Amino acid sequence: MESWVVSNVVVALIVVGVAGLAWFGLRDRMWSQALGELWCRRRYSVLVIAFYVAVALLDSISWVGGMEAQSDTVARYKAQSILDRLFADTRERSYSAPFADREFYGGAALQRPGSHVLGTDIIGRDVFYLSLKGARVALLIGGLTSLIAIPLALLFGVSAGYFGGRTDDLVFFVMSTLASMPGLLLLIALIMVMGKSTLAVCLALAVTSWVGFCRVSRGETLKLRELEYVCAARALGVSELRIIFRHVLPNLMHLVIITGVLMFSGLVLSEVVLSWLGIGVDGSWGQMIDQARNELSREPIIWWNISAAGSALFGVILAVNFVGDAVRDILDPQTLRQGE
Amino acid sequence: MLEVAGLTTSFPGESGEAARIPVVDGSDLEIAGGEVLALVGESGCGKSMTALSIMRLVPKPGRIVSGSVRLEGRDLLEFSVSAMRQVRGGEISMIFQEPMTSLNPVTRVGDQVVEAIRLHEPVSRSAALERCLELFVQVGIPDPQARLRAFPHELSGGLKQRVMIAMALSTRPSILIADEPTTALDVTIQAQIIRLLRDLQRELGMSILLITHDLAIVNEMADRVAVMYAGRIVESGSRLDVLARPRHPYTQGLLRSMPALAPPDERLPEIPGVVPPPGQWPDGCRFATRCSIQVEECRRCVPEMVAVADGHLAGCHLVETGQEPGGEA
Amino acid sequence: MLAYVIRRLAYGVVVVFGVLLFLFLLFFMMTNPDDVARKALGERVPPEVIEQWKVNHGYDKPLFPSSSNLTDNMLFEHYRRMLTFDFGRSDADDTLIMTRIREGMGPSLALTVPLFILSLGVAIPFALLVAFFRETYIDRTGVVLSVLAMSVSILLYIIGAQYLIGKLLRWFPISGFDFDPQLVVRFLALPLLVGVMSGIGGNVRFYRTVFLEESNRDYVRTARAKGCGEARLMSHHVFRNSLIPLLTQVVLAIPFLFTGSLLLESFFGIPGLGAITVDAINGNDFSTLRTMVYIGSLLFIIGQILTDLSYGLVDPRVRLE
Ligand SMILES: Nc1ncnc2c1ncn2[C@@H]1O[C@H](COP(=O)(O)OP(=O)(O)O)[C@@H](O)[C@H]1O
Numbered sequence: 006m007e008s009w010v011v012s013n014v015v016v017a018l019i020v021v022g023v024a025g026l027a028w029f030g031l032r033d034r035m036w037s038q039a040l041g042e043l044w045c046r047r048r049y050s051v052l053v054i055a056f057y058v059a060v061a062l063l064d065s066i067s068w069v070g071g072m073e074a075q076s077d078t079v080a081r082y083k084a085q086s087i088l089d090r091l092f093a094d095t096r097e098r099s100y101s102a103p104f105a106d107r108e109f110y111g112g113a114a115l116q117r118p119g120s121h122v123l124g125t126d127i128i129g130r131d132v133f134y135l136s137l138k139g140a141r142v143a144l145l146i147g148g149l150t151s152l153i154a155i156p157l158a159l160l161f162g163v164s165a166g167y168f169g170g171r172t173d174d175l176v177f178f179v180m181s182t183l184a185s186m187p188g189l190l191l192l193i194a195l196i197m198v199m200g201k202s203t204l205a206v207c208l209a210l211a212v213t214s215w216v217g218f219c220r221v222s223r224g225e226t227l228k229l230r231e232l233e234y235v236c237a238a239r240a241l242g243v244s245e246l247r248i249i250f251r252h253v254l255p256n257l258m259h260l261v262i263i264t265g266v267l268m269f270s271g272l273v274l275s276e277v278v279l280s281w282l283g284i285g286v287d288g289s290w291g292q293m294i295d296q297a298r299n300e301l302s303r304e305p306i307i308w309w310n311i312s313a314a315g316s317a318l319f320g321v322i323l324a325v326n327f328v329g330d331a332v333r334d335i336l337d338p339q340t341l342r343q344g345e
Numbered sequence: 346m347l348e349v350a351g352l353t354t355s356f357p358g359e360s361g362e363a364a365r366i367p368v369v370d371g372s373d374l375e376i377a378g379g380e381v382l383a384l385v386g387e388s389g390c391g392k393s394m395t396a397l398s399i400m401r402l403v404p405k406p407g408r409i410v411s412g413s414v415r416l417e418g419r420d421l422l423e424f425s426v427s428a429m430r431q432v433r434g435g436e437i438s439m440i441f442q443e444p445m446t447s448l449n450p451v452t453r454v455g456d457q458v459v460e461a462i463r464l465h466e467p468v469s470r471s472a473a474l475e476r477c478l479e480l481f482v483q484v485g486i487p488d489p490q491a492r493l494r495a496f497p498h499e500l501s502g503g504l505k506q507r508v509m510i511a512m513a514l515s516t517r518p519s520i521l522i523a524d525e526p527t528t529a530l531d532v533t534i535q536a537q538i539i540r541l542l543r544d545l546q547r548e549l550g551m552s553i554l555l556i557t558h559d560l561a562i563v564n565e566m567a568d569r570v571a572v573m574y575a576g577r578i579v580e581s582g583s584r585l586d587v588l589a590r591p592r593h594p595y596t597q598g599l600l601r602s603m604p605a606l607a608p609p610d611e612r613l614p615e616i617p618g619v620v621p622p623p624g625q626w627p628d629g630c631r632f633a634t635r636c637s638i639q640v641e642e643c644r645r646c647v648p649e650m651v652a653v654a655d656g657h658l659a660g661c662h663l664v665e666t667g668q669e670p671g672g673e674a
Numbered sequence: 675m676l677a678y679v680i681r682r683l684a685y686g687v688v689v690v691f692g693v694l695l696f697l698f699l700l701f702f703m704m705t706n707p708d709d710v711a712r713k714a715l716g717e718r719v720p721p722e723v724i725e726q727w728k729v730n731h732g733y734d735k736p737l738f739p740s741s742s743n744l745t746d747n748m749l750f751e752h753y754r755r756m757l758t759f760d761f762g763r764s765d766a767d768d769t770l771i772m773t774r775i776r777e778g779m780g781p782s783l784a785l786t787v788p789l790f791i792l793s794l795g796v797a798i799p800f801a802l803l804v805a806f807f808r809e810t811y812i813d814r815t816g817v818v819l820s821v822l823a824m825s826v827s828i829l830l831y832i833i834g835a836q837y838l839i840g841k842l843l844r845w846f847p848i849s850g851f852d853f854d855p856q857l858v859v860r861f862l863a864l865p866l867l868v869g870v871m872s873g874i875g876g877n878v879r880f881y882r883t884v885f886l887e888e889s890n891r892d893y894v895r896t897a898r899a900k901g902c903g904e905a906r907l908m909s910h911h912v913f914r915n916s917l918i919p920l921l922t923q924v925v926l927a928i929p930f931l932f933t934g935s936l937l938l939e940s941f942f943g944i945p946g947l948g949a950i951t952v953d954a955i956n957g958n959d960f961s962t963l964r965t966m967v968y969i970g971s972l973l974f975i976i977g978q979i980l981t982d983l984s985y986g987l988v989d990p991r992v993r994l995e
């Protein structure tokens with residue numbers, strides 16, 4: 006199957022999944038109250054995140070065709086996202102494309118902001134366009150990695166905490182082994198061995214970041230296991246799996262949410278360092294920063310590249326950090342405090 | 346000696362600063378020198394907050410909003426922060442409900458008492474240690490010399506509470522506030538601690554504000570009793586007056602639900618319902634939602650405290666008009 | 675106590691074996707030595723040269739021991755070499771890895787030790803201050819500033835500092851290193867500044883949480899009730915109790931002083947272990963990379979044992995059994 010079809014299906018699944026979760030969440034009093042409080046406390050951060058998500062979605066839905074009027078012949082046969090299409094009309098423009106009506110430079114390199122809202126980069130691409138495209142990559146890094154790391158951590162953490170004994174010993178051993186390797190080096194080694202690709206980066210990030218949450222979920226499961234109603238359920242002969250799904254996992258959900266949000270900024274910031282080492286994800290802000298780094302030494306200085314990528318990165322990290330703080334305060338004032 | 350008048354302490358409500366909710370609402374208390382005043386009431390009715398307000402130790406974001414706390418005529422609420430520090434642990438000491446967590450876990454208990462002494466008196470460490478040893482003997486800590494160097498986790502709950510008492514008495518305060526000093530202890534230890542407090546009070550002649558919800562302790566120790574309900578004092582008077590001739594329906598209910606004071610072989614009657622939390626208090630008499638003998642007026646206006654006998658006050662509309670059951674009319 | 679130390683050490687050894695197994699999996703089973711050789715020697719070399727290279731670097735043996743051959747295989751060699759610190763030669767340029775580590779340790783420590791002390795020295799007083807003024811505007815501003823500081827990528831800190839302070843203001847050299855103590859201060863100024871800045875947000879926030887958690891405890895109320903002032907409360911009661919959770923972080927950080935900092939060393943031209951590691955990454959030098967991971971883990975495991983033992987010293991409640 007074409008990769009753009011897969012991508013569209015994945016995006017659709019994620020949108021449906023998130024919508025479904027939101028619907029269930031709003032029906033449950035505890036979750037809807039938490040959401041309401043989050044909105045009260047961190048309105049602007051939530052809006053900023055929503056903007057990034059919207060941009061990423063625009064850049065995720067893509068199809069082939071409909072570009073026949075373009076001078077760029079390659080574009081006709083490649084899948085183009087909505088965002089690509091918004092920026093595609095290069096014949097006439099005096100500003101970055103959705104605002105454009107005339108074209109002056111024809112893709113000239115390193116133009117100052119002006120004709121292009123945020124200037125152009127070393128090969129004449131519109132920096133505004135590239136900065137927007139980075140949103141999808143960042144969310145992909147954060148999202149995909151969390152989707153790998155959190156279920157992994159839950160699987161191991163819950164089974165270790167719930168079953169104890171040998172399972173616990175083994176999981177604990179694997180956790181201490183992984184945790185004792187320097188995170189960044191392990192990350193780099195994994196990517197070098199697996200080869201450079203988006204999936205490899207996300208997998209490597211997941212391997213290096215699941216341990217923290219695994220430890221937390223193991224500890225919480227140990228506590229939940231001893232609760233009276235769980236003991237009662239066991240005494241009544243309810244099956245172990247049923248207890249885990251009915252009584253343990255639902256009580257870990259708030260930790261999952263908090264961890265997901267708190268993990269995000271760390272992951273995206275790690276990718277920046279990976280980009281600098283040349284093993285990042287294509288099209289990320291990290292790569293933009295890394296490329297723009299060299300242009301700082303020119304005279305006169307080329308500052309717009311790096312400021313655009315840096316601000317886009319800073320904006321989303323800041324918003325997520327603020328939201329993460331609030332989410333932790335609202336959902337769980339105690340457990341994760343020390344786990345920073 | 347200590348006069349509390351119209352004390353009101355509040356916390357910000359759900360909607361923030363604008364709607365502060367009082368947890369103590371216009372309480373009046375009076376303790377004479379050498380007297381034990383028991384403050385009784387169900388959990389959550391604001392006893393601890395009253396005590397902390399007297400010490401000006403209300404946890405943030407709570408705040409004392411009005412009233413006065415006069416110690417020998419001087420209003421503590423107008424003291425500077427540093428003058429107040431001298432009062433705390435100097436003239437007024439306090440011991441708490443949770444001996445398990447009330448001592449600093451990483452400091453030896455002897456040093457903690459020494460710190461209390463040296464915060465108020467310019468004595469050398471060794472002199473303070475010596476005083477500490479005497480205090481440990483006085484509060485009945487076995488093997489006091491060795492216990493000076495113990496850490497809190499090495500002591501039992503009862504011993505920890507004795508250390509707390511030693512620390513509180515180290516500067517010979519004129520008033521000791523004891524906030525449920527025995528609630529967290531085993532029953533046998535409870536009796537020992539109460540006996541210790543009573544003996545020390547007689548020996549040192551200090552006043553005690555004893556907070557408790559155990560009427561047996563009140564009966565054993567108190568000279569006078571104040572009954573608190575939902576942030577207000579509803580009845581006060583001498584121990585005999587309040588325990589034997591209670592006038593407020595809440596006090597009567599409390600007494601009836603005490604096993605030691607109720608007739609044997611009977612199911613203990615209890616007051617129906619629970620104390621409404623701060624912010625959900627009714628407009629008129631606070632107790633109206635749970636009272637069995639209320640009249641229409643109770644729901645409308647707040648009853649005044651009226652003298653029903655010499656030094657015996659009760660805040661109930663039915664007392665005012667002399668209709669309440671159990672009254673002497 | 676002794677029994678505890680022995681048990682703890684034994685578990686440490688088990689984890690070291692686990693790390694080595696993981697490294698074997700990653701660097702010997704999942705990587706093809708022919709690829710490594712070609713990357714080191716170039717694409718167009720004759721097969722004999724590649725074979726010879728593999729022999730020289732120990733990639734020519736069978737992976738696993740068999741009944742007839744217990745010692746002459748890569749698994750055994752891997753464990754033997756790592757456990758005896760006989761790291762062999764770099765895959766990229768044939769220098770002895772141990773020599774390079776010895777050379778790099780000095781510059782790394784010259785950067786990381788002052789950085790560690792400065793970071794603590796700035797973050798802890800700042801966090802105490804913020805916690806002291808809890809629930810006021812000072813506190814709120816402090817928290818917001820911390821979040822702002824930790825939302826900036828370290829790469830941007832480095833680039834910004836090099837450009838602003840190094841290039842525009844010309845206060846300090848942009849990069850370089852020297853063993854002369856007078857020069858080294860000037861060379862280290864920028865990396866130290868960047869290191870402190872990039873860590874301060876997260877550190878202040880973490881320490882503040884710890885301090886606040888402690889200052890809500892009952893014994894703090896007791897101390898207030900006996901007339902203790904707020905400043906003394908912070909320094910004598912809250913801080914001493916906070917040492918226990920802080921210790922984990924601080925003692926654990928010490929071993930990593932030896933491995934240096936990848937970004938700072940590489941950007942500021944400090945020839946330490948971090949820079950060596952970055953060279954190894956860029957040059958596909960797997961043997962150096964896995965040695966660095968191993969040394970890092972070893973130091974971490976030692977640090978963890980030290981942390982556990984130091985709990986017993988700081989916290990009277992902990993009995994090491
Ligand atoms: N930190 C706080 N924030 C908000 N409300 C509080 C706080 N502490 C106590 N309260 C409220 O004050 C009321 C009185 O509490 P307290 O004085 O401890 O009761 P008591 O000691 O009589 O059991 C309680 O109902 C409680 O809800």
Ligand SMILES: [Mg+2]
Nearest residue numbers: 392393524525
């Ligand atoms: Mg109380």
